[in-house]
Amino acid sequence: MVKSPRLRDSLWMLIAAPTIWSLHFLFSYVTAAVWCAKLAEGASLGGARTAVAMYSAAAIAAIGAVAHYGWRRHCQETRHPHDVPTSHGRQRFLGFAILLLAGLSAVAVVYGALPAAFIASCH
Amino acid sequence: MSAEDEAIRRDQEERLLQAWKTPTGWRYWSEVNNTQVGLWYMAAAFSFFLFAGVLALLIRVQLAFPDNDFLSADKYNQVFTLHGSVMMFLFAVPIFEAFSIYVLPQMLGSRDLPFPRLSAYGFWCFVIGGVFVCGSIFFDAAPKGGWFMYPPLTTRFQEGLGADIWLLGLSFIEVASIAAAVELIVGILKCRPPGMRINLMPLYAWYVLVVGAMILFAFPPLIAGDLLFELERMLDWPFFDPSRGGDPILWQHLFWIFGHPEVYIIFLPSVALVAMMVPTLARTPIVGYSWIVLAAVGTGFLSFGLWVHHMFTTGLPGISLGFFSAASVAVAIPTGVQIFCFLATLVAGRVARTVPMLFVSGALAIFVLGGLTGVMVAIAPFDFQAHDTYFVVAHLHYVLIGGMLFPVFAGIAYFYPLVGGKMLSPRLGRIAFWLMFVGFNVAFLPMHFTGLRGMPRRVFTYPEGLGFDGLNLISTVGAFILAAGVLVFAWDVVRPKGRQPYGPRNPWNAGTLEWLAEVPPDKPWGVRSVPVIESRYPLWEQPDLVRNVDAGRYYIPDAEERKRETLVTSVLDAEPEECLRLPGPTYLTIAAAASTGGVFIFSTFHWWWAAAVSGLLGLATILVWLWTGTALVPEKPWKDVGMELELPLYRSGPESVGWWAMFITMLGDSTAFASLVFGYFFYWTVHDDFPPEGAGPDLAWPAVAAVCILGSWLLTLGARSWNREGRGTAFTVALGVAVVLAVAGAAALLIAPAGLDPTSHVYPAIVWVLMIWAALHVGLGVVMQGYVLARRWAGRLTAEYDIDIRNVALYWHFAAATAGVTVAVVAGFPLVG
Known part of the structure; x- marks a missing residue:
């Protein structure tokens, strides 16, 4: 059988964007928890909020890159439907799924960043 | 078809039947074929469901009237704890595993999944653990701390073995879940x-x-939590005792890191059932x-x-x-997307008014309500008000019964013909549905109001006049109507159908491969020949597929060697890679489940010697199982699988299924370890x-351990390469030295905290746990190193046939990482601090 193009990478790319969301979530939560438990002077969230803002910017940029990758996968082939039984169909399907997951992850990152935008205290 | 072709076909079928024959008599229970085991698994899970349903009725009888004394407070605690625990651990998750191992081989047009004995082992673990946990209530010894077992209630204020039975019995069942996860992935x-x-x-x-x-990522934190909890209960290590530095909140974290994903572990497979039924019932692709x-x-x-x-x-x-709160709201987005896709499919198609469709509609209606109250309780200020009230009870039942139970019943009605070739009664199905739908809403809708009026969950009774009386009585009436519906449905499933004619093949005119199943379903081979697929709905869109499958015109239409076989294909594009030999019936799985179960059950009663003997027996059984049944050297390297294709009979490393099983298992194992580090x-x-x-421990012994274990790991990797190069002596010497180093490393890990008293404070306790965990992993690595040495001496591991050493090397990556992180945390972090 003929080997398909780029056999190895796509399934991992499928979970790239939600993994970035997971890391953003974990880092934000741990930063806030450690800040409030160990570092906060008074009850101000100060530095933790800055850190969450930076994580969010980085996460959105990385998710944007993943989305771009998915978009290219989806569009670079001729416009087959996603369910054709060829490696092109598979590739277009995966590209689209990667793009959709990037969209969901971006929304979830923004949701995750909002508490740090509004809450200023450890209480 | 010519007479000669017909004769060939008959001979092929004869040989396939011999290979896949289900044992008869007592030996029937030694069968490991996933289709058979899946049936037992479903029957067992459904029995536990009925048992937990009876417990629910007892709860409702007790709460029907104020100041009722139908159940004592203590008995009530046992009943509601067991109701929740059994529904979650013995029904909701296992029924999905059961159905999946039953139907996936057929849905994937495969003879079987790759590890049938592992599924059988998981099933027997499930039955043993489940009976142990459920049986406790007949001895007045059931757990009574609620299904999430919060300390300090369960560590300081409840006598008896109940919590131990919960912790150990359910930990054992989690092993079965992880086994199923490996098989399914x-x-x-x-x-x-x-x-x-x-x-x-x-x-x-x-x-x-x-x-x-x-x-893989949800269950291990609970296993880690169970370990800490059991160490506190049995050995007084104070993980959750604030007076000695512990904190009960850690249990809550570990439990809910498991507990919330578990809701989706229950919900998603049920949605998956809907996703399979909706296109068929609407007669259009999804x-x-x-x-x-x-x-x-x-x-x-x-x-x-x-x-x-x-x-x-x-x-x-x-x-x-x-x-x-943000993530809880965000999860409503993908959940909503699925529901809209289903609704769109129903609108796009022509919906058949069938019993499965009724249950699917009921499920969507109930689940949407449960989902909406879910968004309400995801908002923290609202949750502060509703927390621990009957509002939450109403919400979780709307989610679970709408999101899981109704789809499962739809699935039973829909897939039932696969099991026996006969249909369920549409009349009884409709009666059951309406009883269940009405009964459910009558039972649980009022609970929202009972909760908002302030009735806390888990109280065994309430005084009259608080506004709870009428609502509770209505809920109880509804619960019995719901139970009547379940009974009608259960009767329809089990009623004798000897005189009822067989239904047609593919009775719903579905498009997916499981409906290739022949009627009557008396062929245990899964699929006559493994087809080539070109569509999402091959039975709709590949015109001659059924005829060609039946005529054996696709892959592996024969079993020349009378061995069970299936095809292994590549991950993305499903290109054929290997003809995999599958193991046949054995009692080893039952013996392994009984002996590993013994470790957990005997430990509950503190019968340490019996537990140790049982553990050793378990290890020996598993080693015999591996030795006689895995990584077998085939009689020839290649095999003609039909359609002019030859495939290897043996692959190792990342191309083999065993390597992936090890990788996946160790991912789960690492999650449990990460949970301890989180602690x-x-x-x-x-x-x-x-x-x-x-407080110690000093740096010296941990450093010695790290160096020894690092050396053992590197030598194991070396042995893998030298084996491939055919350098037997280098292989043997390397592994021999690796064993010595690993034993020394494990010993150093255990010597390091020797001066620390784990009962004095949580710090020595958590250090001890990490060290023991790492040492046990290194110890298991030593057993594996010894095993591959023996395999090579016995000629069962060669330069060409090297599955064992490659899997052991993979294990050692994880074991070495575990030991390395342990040393870095225990000895390194205090230096940083």
Whole structure:
């Protein structure tokens, strides 16, 4: 059988964007928890909020890159439907799924960043 | 078909039947074929469901009237704890595993999944553990701390063995879940039929893949939590005792890191059933396949960011609540996407008014209500008001019964013909549905109001006049109507159908491969020949598929060697890679389950010697199982699998299914370890002096351990290479030295904390746990090193046939990483601090 193009990478790319969301979530939560438990002077969230803002910017940029990758996968082939039984169909399907997951992850990152935008205290 | 072709076909079928013959008489129970084991598994899970349902009725009788004394407070606690625990651990998750191992081989047009004995082992573990946990209530010894077993209630204020039975019995069952996850993930990735690329996979397989992965990351934290909890109960190590530095909140974290994803582990497979039924019942392909994949994967991830919404009232900082509240709201997006895809498919098609469709409609209606109250309780200020009231009871039952039970009943009605070739009664099905739908809403809708009026959950009675009386009575009436519906349905399933004629083949005119099943279903071979797939709905869109499958015109139509076989294909594009030999019936799985079960059960009663003997027996049984049944050297390297294709009979490393099983198992194992490390740093955040000044252990012994284990790991990797190069002596010497180093390393890990008393404070306790965990992994690595040495001496491991050493090397990556992180945390972190 003929080997398909780029056999190895796509399934991992499928979970790239939600993994970035997971890391953003974990880092934000741990930063806030450690800040409030160990570092906060008074009850101000100060530095933790800055850190969450930076994580969010980085996460959105990385998710944007993943989305771009998915978009290219989806569009670079001729416009087959996603369910054709060829490696092109598979590739277009995966590209689209990667793009959709990037969209969901971006929304979830923004949701995750909002508490740090509004809450200023450890209480 | 010519007479000669007909004769060939008959001979092939004869040989296939011989290979796949189900044993008869007592030996029937030694069968390991997933289709058979899946049936037992479903029957067992459904029995536990009925048992837990009876417990629910007892609860409702007790609560029907104020100041009722039908159950004592203590008995009531046992009943509601067991009701929740059994429904969650013995029904909701296992029924999905059971159905998946039953149906996936057929849905994937495969003879079987890759590890049938592992599934059988998981099933027997499930039965033994389940009977042990359920049986406790007949001895007045059932757990009574609620299904989440919060300490200190369960560590300091409840006598008896109940909590131990819960912790050990259910830990044992979690082993079965992880076994099923391994089987299902590898099965979906590697045992699809040729041509079934990842974009053509049935949606059920997508969901099961996601859920399998979720099990690997969700169940291990609970296993780690159970370990800490049991050490506190049995040996007085104070993980959750604040007077000695412990913190009960850690249990809540570990429990809910498991507990919330578990809700989705239950929900997603049921949605998957809907995703399989809706296209058939609407007679049109699913709308938004990619969007549903998005929803499945997205929900799988987001569900791990919700756990603290069960802990909104524990006093965590507001910002932490905010993060989890945000994720809890975000998860509504993918959940909604799936529902809209189903509705769109129903609108696009012509819906058949059938019993499965009734249950699907009921499920969507109930689940949407439960989902909406879910968004309400995801908002922290609302949750502060509703927490621990009957509002939450109403919400979770709407989610679970709408999201899980109704789809499962729809699935039973829909897939029932696969089992015996006969249909369920549409009349009884409709009666059952309406009784269940009406009964459910009558029972649970009023609970929203009971909760908003302030009735707390888990109280065994209430005084009259608080506004709860009428609502509770209505709920009880509804519960009995619901139970009547379940009974009608159960009767329809089990009633004798000897005189009823067989239904047609593919009675719903479905498009997916499981409906290739022949009627009567008396062929245990799974599929006559493994087809080439070119569509998401091959039975609709590949015209001659059924005829060609039946005529044996596709892959492996024969079993010349009378051995059970299936095809292994590549992950993305399902290109054939290997003809995999599958093991046949054995009692070893039962023996292994009984002996490993003995470790947990005897430990409950503190019968340490019996537990130790049982553990050794378990190890010996598993070694015999591996020695006689895995990585067998085939009689020839290649085999003609039909359609002018020859495939190897043996692959090792990442091309083999065993390597993936090891990788997946160790991912789960690493998650449990990460949970213990999380525990260490959790204590650091809650204490000003953690680790306490000068508490030890010193650097010397941990450093010795690290060096020895690193050496053992490198030598194991060397042995893998030298084996491939045919350098037997180098292989033997390397592994011999590796064994010595690993034993020394494990010993050093255990000597390091020797001066610390784990009962004095949580710091020595968590250090001991980490060290023991790492040492046990290194010890298991030593057993594996000895095993591959013996295999090579016995000629069962060669330069060409090297599955064993490659899997052991993979294990050692994880074992070495575990030991390395342990040393870095235990000896390194105090230096940083």
